[in-house]
């Protein structure tokens with residue numbers, strides 16, 4: 001699914017109006033009815049609504065939502081926040097409709113007119129600004145936003161939390177952005193909804209399709225995508241009858257040190273459960289017994305080091321390598337990694353301490369095979385890419401790094417972003433906070449290495465693995481809870497994930 005800019009979304013609205021064709025007020029009516037349906041599904045008739053409208057089309061949405069809820073018998077109060085006299089034509093039309101009905105409607109011109117916010121079974125609908133915001137909120141609008149943030153316990157924003165720009169908020173004044181519990185956004189996700197720093201404003205967001213013209217969307221150019229099931233399903237290969245273990249590649253997990261063998265075991269098990277034909281774990285001697293006992297399906301190759309990985313020759317030809325979980329940063333491990341990378345000619349997966357080591361050693365970065373997949377979490381990313389001010393700058397640094405190293409950079413977190421060397425970025429749609437638990441990254445490393453071994457391109461490997469990993473997290477959380485989820489649970493869910501994706 002594409003992520004478009006505010007400008008492109010405006011064009012998509014206009015294109016839909018012209019070529020569907022549909023009059024703009026009808027498009028607004030359609031958008032509003034998606035919102036009121038969503039609200040009615042979630043909140044029963046005992047809930048009341050206080051709807052705060054600006055004077056543009058976002059405010060127009062608010063007026064139409066108010067009318068639709070009122071017609072269904074809900075207790076609705078509507079407020080126009082008169083921060084400007086320039087009302088949009090569709091706002092004026094909907095204002096007229098509301099005034100012709102018996103819906104309580106007040107115009108707020110100054111803060112002393114702010115109404116009390118009902119606390120019990122009451123929803124505040126925020127339609128002050130949507131994608132038309134062109135400067136930070138000031139004056140009456142800013143005061144209204146502060147007041148609602150202070151008084152309302154249950155705010156739902158339409159299209160965007162008012163005050164938030166759809167992409168770049170680096171120059172915004174975040175004191176004057178609505179803090180919503182839910183954001184109902186139209187048709188396509190906006191970049192700002194995917195940034196962790198905007199989480200407190202956006203709350204949980206939901207996509208409501210409003211039937212923008214598919215031709216415009218399919219022809220629109222963008223570097224940003226939202227990764228959904230529809231994109232992933234066609235990428236998956238079904239196993240053929242006359243295949244054998246040699247058909248599914250050989251993974252080598254290079255991982256572990258004393259006290260951190262769990263990382264190696266999790267990555268190895270994940271590689272096995274990803275469907276790789278063979279998996280070998282290259283580990284320090286201290287891990288031999290635990291690995292063989294916990295994971296009898298894997299072969300073990302003992303490093304010359306007892307407690308850490310140190311210089312020894314490792315065969316890399318014919319393997320998909322997953323390097324880094326739990327290896328530490330000992331001087332001898334650094335030398336080992338350098339020699340390993342020098343030797344390795346095909347794309348590998350680099351994670352955890354492998355990334356921390358290359359972060360400190362620029363010359364080592366040049367040894368990373370082209371189209372390798374790097375999987376830093378935000379702290380590891382900062383070590384390699386340097387400091388950044390906000391999430392937009394972080395994204396730019398991610399692009400710079402992917403281009404510089406000619407690698408795929410998977411920046412982990414909620415909505416993990418996957419950046420290709422040419423600058424395309426995919427944001428993941430699966431996963432949940434239950435996955436913020438030690439070892440879940442190691443599982444991802446094993447899964448990526450396992451898919452890579454089976455012949456998926458590095459690009460498709462990264463997309464599929466991140467999506468499946470999150471899906472496994474969602475299944476695990478649904479079966480147990482986000483609180484109790486541990487990394488091994490993810491591996492246990494791989495079976496169900498594959499079955500649902502490939503066989504369905």
Ligand SMILES: NC(=O)C1=CN([C@@H]2O[C@H](COP(=O)(O)OP(=O)(O)OC[C@H]3O[C@@H](n4cnc5c(N)ncnc54)[C@H](O)[C@@H]3O)[C@@H](O)[C@H]2O)[C@@H](O)CC1
Pocket residue numbers: 013014024025027028029031054055056057058059061083084088128129130131132133134135136137138141158159160186
């Ligand atoms: N036909 C359409 O184009 C559709 C538009 N829709 C809604 O329309 C919204 C966009 O509407 P608009 O473009 O009218 O803009 P908004 O309603 O988002 O913004 C309101 C107006 O306020 C002004 N403004 C911007 N920043 C301001 C500030 N800081 N202080 C004071 N005034 C400011 C702008 O000139 C803008 O016209 C979308 O977010 C969506 O909610 C939906 O109804 C779907 C259909």
Ligand SMILES: Nc1ncnc2c1ncn2[C@@H]1O[C@H](COP(=O)(O)OP(=O)(O)O)[C@@H](O)[C@H]1O
Pocket residue numbers: 352376377412413414415416430431432433434435436437438439440441442443444469
């Ligand atoms: N809040 C969250 N929502 C979705 N996914 C998350 C969240 N927090 C963490 N994850 C996922 O869990 C994994 C954590 O990886 P990482 O930080 O490397 O853990 P570890 O090093 O302990 O294995 C990543 O794949 C990340 O995307």
Ligand SMILES: [K+]
Pocket residue numbers: 058126127128129130157158159160161162
């Ligand atoms: K809004």
